[in-house]
Amino acid sequence: MKGIVSDEIRGYMEHSSWIRKMFEEGIELKKKYGDANVYDFSLGNPDLPPPTQVKKVLADITANVDKPFSLGYMPNAGLPSTRAALAEKVSREQGVEIPASKLIITCGAAGGLNCVFRAILQPGDEVVCPAPYFVEYGFYAGNYGGKLVSVPSNQDDFSLDIEGFRGALNEKTRAVIINSPNNPTGRIYTEEELNRLAEVLKEQSAKNERPILLISDEPYRFLNFDGVEIPSLFQLYDASVVIGSFSKNLSLAGERIGYIAAAPNFPDAQVFMAAVTMTNRILGFVNAPILGQEIINQCTDCEVDMNRYRVRRDLMAQVLSDAGMEYYLPPGAFYFFPKSPIEDDVEFVRMLVAERILAVPGRGFGMAGHIRLAFCVNEKTITDAAESFKRAMNAAKG
Ligand SMILES: Cc1ncc(COP(=O)(O)O)c(C=O)c1O
Known part of the structure; x- marks a missing residue:
């Protein structure tokens, strides 16, 4: 019997995104080593709390939720x-x-x-x-x-x-x-x-x-x-x-x-x-x-404390430089897209996983030979990962 799911979506699922793969790999690693011992730079999910004004607005909404059409x-x-x-x-x-x-x-x-x-x-x-x-x-x-x-x-x-x-x-x-x-x-x-x-x-x-x-x-x-x-x-x-x-x-x-x-x-x-x-x-x-x-x-003019992201960017730059990685210093957003030290970015991501670092291969973004690291993680995760980056780089250089 033929399956219910379309061929197109079945194809997508079989070649599912690298970010998703890393996410699943991360769950396994975290189960094995504990959250604090896995350096997860795979996801662009902002970890800073929303500005306090957001909390206030939500409290106001709660106070008025009994009005007709308040949530209509x-x-x-x-x-x-x-x-x-x-x-x-x-x-x-x-x-x-x-x-x-x-x-x-x-x-x-x-x-x-x-x-x-x-x-x-x-x-x-x-x-x-x-x-x-x-x-x-x-x-x-x-x-x-x-x-x-x-x-x-x-x-x-x-x-x-x-x-x-x-x-x-x-x-x-x-x-x-x-x-x-x-x-x-x-x-x-x-x-x-x-x-x-x-x-x-x-x-x-x-x-x-x-x-x-x-x-x-x-x-x-x-x-x-x-x-x-x-x-x-x-x-x-x-x-x-x-x-x-x-x-x-x-x-x-x-x-x-x-x-x-x-x-x-x-x-x-x-x-x-x-x-x-x-x-x-x-x-x-x-x-x-x-x-x-x-x-x-x-909250039109509110935003999270973007200085936290700047600090993290600078920490990440230091960690990558110390490990000998080649990168473009990002003037915006919260990602680095450094060069993979070996041609095969998937293989390098595997070497990083062996050091409990989660990253996404560049080919997942249409440009092989690089990796993506998201730095919307706490500062300690970045600095704690320093030695692991160095070891992965040494392994890549053989
Ligand atoms: C470049 C880019 N566009 C769009 C989106 C989707 O954003 P939203 O959560 O607003 O749908 C993302 C999310 O990471 C993104 O990185």
Whole structure:
């Protein structure tokens, strides 16, 4: 008898993500050695507590929960007050005015990306992104028959290969997705490289006789360490959307709250916003969670203590340098993407596991020969791992 599960999903499950594999490996190691003796850098799950204001808002919600519709359905685009508060925040970040009508609330950035892809993709359409990339992009595009095409970034500093993009764009390209600060590299794209990318997109859009959408996935916007500016995409390219999230800046990853905001001169904006409002509904999200919307309504300007992440980044840099690893110092987000000392990154990850370190092979992000280390873990885990990193490096060098 044939199985109930589709061939496609069965295939996905068989080649399940490296992050997932590490997660499972981690459970086994922790059972054997105890949590404190396993150095788990495999997951981007923020460990800092949410800001105290979040607790206060939740207490207020609890006090009012007996009112009718206090937790009811709402417009599919989200609470009007939350949309307005976020539109103001995005306007400040982008340096241009965005009305609330150009912003909808979604179930995290992941939900937002799915709403956008559902609204624009038809089977066979292509979405282009720089590699390495957040592995879920391929699944999200695939959900609607789209195909993810990646353009390797320059190896030294993970800057965009603009000519690579020019070569990858064609009549099937419906969107380009960038992620800055980047997971897994921490790279923040400069205004100059985004400008050059925008020029290439404009040229291909003219050939295609329809705009290619530029999607900027920005869950890590708040995490830039060395005063590096995050440029305004809305001022560079009209057919652009920003997808934001509160998973990381408020440590609310489990509450699933984010947004899609469109540029002020977005072409046919009304139709696009109506389309993503509709896909938010028909994908089964209906509307983003009410608790999250109430929280961000009153915590628009709050964030976790990002200095803690800076301290951790610097500690991690020291540990990796001491072990003799080659890496790009991330100016943003909470990941390192160092070079594997041997060609086979999976083999090196195995050597790290032998030292009770959990990391993800770079090939899981579309760029082999590297590993990803997430430093959203306590400082002690980073410093305690120092000797293990050294031993794994010695083993790799033979
Ligand atoms: C680059 C990137 N995009 C999107 C997401 C999904 O974020 P959210 O929790 O807001 O759905 C993540 C989560 O780790 C991410 O790293």
